[in-house]
Amino acid sequence: xxxxxxxxxxxxxxxxxxxxxxxxxxxxxxxxxxxxxxxxxxxxxxxxxxxxxxxxxxxxxxxxxxxxxxxxxxxxxxxxxxxxxxxxxxxxxxxxxxxxxxxxxxxxxxxxxxxxxxxxxxxxxxxxxxxxxxxxxxxxxxxxxxxxxxxxxxxxxxxxxxxxxxxxxxxxxxxxxxxxxxxxxxxxxxxxxxxxxxxxxxxxxxxxxxxxxxxxxxxxxxxxxxxxxxxxxxxxxxxxxxxxxxxxxxxxxxxxxxxxxxxxxxxxxxxxxxxxxxxxxxxxxxxxxxxxxxxxxxxxxxxxxxxxxxxxxxxxxxxxxxxxxxxxxxxxxxxxxxxxxxxxxxxxx
Numbered sequence: 001x002x003x004x005x006x007x008x009x010x011x012x013x014x015x016x017x018x019x020x021x022x023x024x025x026x027x028x029x030x031x032x033x034x035x036x037x038x039x040x041x042x043x044x045x046x047x048x049x050x051x052x053x054x055x056x057x058x059x060x061x062x063x064x065x066x067x068x069x070x071x072x073x074x075x076x077x078x079x080x081x082x083x084x085x086x087x088x089x090x091x092x093x094x095x096x097x098x099x100x101x102x103x104x105x106x107x108x109x110x111x112x113x114x115x116x117x118x119x120x121x122x123x124x125x126x127x128x129x130x131x132x133x134x135x136x137x138x139x140x141x142x143x144x145x146x147x148x149x150x151x152x153x154x155x156x157x158x159x160x161x162x163x164x165x166x167x168x169x170x171x172x173x174x175x176x177x178x179x180x181x182x183x184x185x186x187x188x189x190x191x192x193x194x195x196x197x198x199x200x201x202x203x204x205x206x207x208x209x210x211x212x213x214x215x216x217x218x219x220x221x222x223x224x225x226x227x228x229x230x231x232x233x234x235x236x237x238x239x240x241x242x243x244x245x246x247x248x249x250x251x252x253x254x255x256x257x258x259x260x261x262x263x264x265x266x267x268x269x270x271x272x273x274x275x276x277x278x279x280x281x282x283x284x285x286x287x288x289x290x291x292x293x294x295x296x297x298x299x300x301x302x303x304x305x306x307x308x309x310x311x312x313x314x315x316x317x318x319x320x321x322x323x324x325x326x327x328x329x330x331x332x333x334x335x336x337x338x339x340x341x342x343x344x345x346x347x348x349x
Contacts, residue, residue, distance in 0.1 A: 004315030005033070018100040018109070018311075026065065027335055028048075029073040034315050036076045040322035044329045047081075047337040049280045049302045050205035050232035052133055052163060056080035056322045057303035057337050060167045060294065061135035061284050062166065062209075063111075064307050069124040075132035078271055078318035083097040083305065084123070084135030086168050090214050090302040092141055102311065103248030107288065108262070109308050111239070111266035112255030114172055115139045122159045122243045127161035135164035137209070138193075147191040152196035159200045169229075170211035170238035172256045179211060189286035190229040205232030211272075212237035212266045212284070212285060219269060223276035233280040236270040237262075237304070240285075262286045271348035274300025288313060290324025297325075297337060 009028065013021040029035065039096065041055035059081040065074060068084040072273045075082065094116025101110045117123065117139070124197070127134065135223055136158050140150035154167050167190065169180040180189055208231055210222055240255025245259060263286025270283045283301030287293050288309035296304045309317055325337075334340045 002228065002308050006316055009033075010312075010314050014102070014104070018102050019097065022100070022213050026070050029077070030145065032073070034073050034077050034348050035185065035319065036040045037078070037182060037319075038076050038201065039078050039080050040319055040326070042326050044326050044334065047320060047325045048135045049282070050059040050164065050207070052205065054080040054133060054303065057297070058322050058325070059078055059083060059282065059303055061305035061307040062086055062168070063113075068123050070262065071126065071130045071134060077321065078111070078133070080225050080303070081133035081135065081163075083135040083137055083166060084342040085114050085117065085295045086165075086171070087117055087136055087158060088116065088139045088141045089114050089120050089144070089150050091122070091142050092116060093196040101250035101253050101255075103246060103250055103259070103323065104312070105311055106261055107257065107309070108246070108248065108259030110250060110253045110255045110257050110258060112253070113140060117213060117315070119286070120152060120154045124158045124161055124229055127158060130161070133163045135166060135207075137166045137168050139168050139171070140174065140177065147177065148180060148185070148192060151189060156196045156199070159204055162204060163268075164205040164232070164292045165197075166206060166207045166209050168209050168238070170209050172211070172239060181214065183225055186222065186227065187225045189230060190225065194230055206230065207233045207235050207266030207282065209235035209238055210269070212240045212269050213242065214261065214269065216272065219272050219277060223273055225278050226279060228344065229281070234273055234277070235282045235284060236273050237285050240265060258285070260286050260288060263292060267296055268348050270296065270301055271299040271345045274342055274345060275349055283298045287321070288317070290328060291320050293325050294328045294340070295344065297340050298315070298342065299340045299348045302337075302341055305316070
């Protein structure tokens with residue numbers, strides 16, 4: 001029954017302005033119109049990453065629930081873990097609308113939101129007492145005079161209420177934010193974040209989310225800094241500025257491209273990182289099927305996240321990907337997700 005209702009809902013939502021449709025999808029979740037069976041799990045799917053015990057390795061990427069308004073429904077919808085945000089110290093409206101575009105022919109989207117969110121104080125209150133494994137994507141205010149310091153401020157305010165945090169220096173939609181991925185700037189930023197984390201009563205695993213548009217040398221620099229900083233892991237990757245091979249009428253819009261066209265590029269970056277560091281890597285970018293999740297894992301990912309695929313496939317995808325991944329692991333003789341990590345990395349490097 002849920003699948004028939006979701007089919008109808010997706011048909012309606014895809015006729016609407018994308019940002020309005022996204023808001024209605026969140027409202028539907030809060031009204032109990034999403035799946036409620038919780039995460040699919042098994043001995044093969046259960047995994048541990050950065051000290052977090054996950055029922056399955058299928059996560060929700062940041063951006064879907066920016067303001068942590070649907071944590072309960074999302075915990076019941078099948079994900080092994082959920083990331084909310086990005087949160088900034090002060091609330092901000094983000095960039096002018098329209099700022100979200102569907103590329104249906106490409107199973108993709110372009111966004112230029114610009115870290116629109118309710119601010120860390122409001123989001124911290126909503127994170128209290130959450131269910132499941134929930135992380136927070138840390139961001140910086142557009143007009144901040146100390147963007148590097150913003151990440152530490154958000155962690156200090158919200159860290160007590162989350163299971164992990166992600167330093168997001170890879171969004172293309174805040175001017176010059178990606179400059180913080182440079183070696184010296186990134187080392188200083190992470191030092192500040194890790195100092196703030198150590199001051200928490202319960203320090204949390206800190207991940208670093210990087211862009212897919214880095215050169216081989218820049219990826220090596222990121223790996224070196226990450227190894228030295230004491231962070232828990234990496235997330236590869238954020239959206240891309242690349243527009244190669246797109247067909248949709250909105251292909252020329254500015255912003256970050258996500259979805260199917262990002263799969264190969266993001267997976268290659270993931271594999272390169274996995275070769276350069278022993279830190280766990282979460283694979284993001286173009287995951288829309290069990291086979292693609294499996295390819296990310298075999299390229300070196302310890303877990304994966306998705307978002308844009310939900311626009312076209314709905315929340316049923318979470319269940320389908322988890323069950324399909326379980327079958328693929330069994331087919332190839334892997335007793336656990338951990339056994340499969342990196343077994344196909346040579347195909348991507």
